[in-house]
Amino acid sequence: MSQEERIDSKRAPEPVGLYPHARRVGNLLFLSGVGPRERGTKKIPGVELDAQGNIASYDIEAQCHSVFRNVRYILEEAGSSWDRLVDVTVYLTNMKADFPIYNRLWAEYFKDNPPCRTTLEINALPTPIAIELKCIATIGD
Template structure:
């Protein structure tokens, strides 16, 4: 089996030197994906102080954006939204953001029985000023 790296033109550029996804057989492993806007690299819902620090952010805007970015990588990889099988969610403020994120998740996956498995982890920081990142695994049928 060969591994094939995938770069999605409709998704934000990777923050580091890695592909958006890598396919191994019928499994697709997505690199961590954040909510940055693919067009201009801005972060939806962020409001900044003059010195560049984040004053406040909108987790719902970031959650919708990160899910759209996941969809863009799935599309570029030949997978569908329904092919997601496992998602790890990283939140920088679990106490503040879990409930709102969970509501956005439910908009995108209204039937829990057909939603991908999900683990949500609270972390102290991400490499850019984002509040959420997703790590996903999908299955691709040939």
């Protein structure tokens, strides 16, 4: 296997720009930002849009489950795994309302081997989502 390799998942949602799902460099796997969208559709679990395509309402718990699932898809297809995540940067669009729910779910998903984590509130994401993860994992020996 090459020391540097592009990874494009067949299960995670298609990127919204010109970038891979992940790139392997040595024994590290760098994931591009991953959101909760579903592959092959514009559907975002837990999100209701208004006529202009803006978020009318959303369920952060549904989005968290979906984004964690999408990260897992990319990790597994790249030859890594959930327990090999070492660093995660989380972007939330509403820290005050969403952080308690996201933090509770994080504790459930990572109860055995939590990676390092940074959580930031940002004004918006490129698609009408409320959470996005940027991850680094180990891969190989």
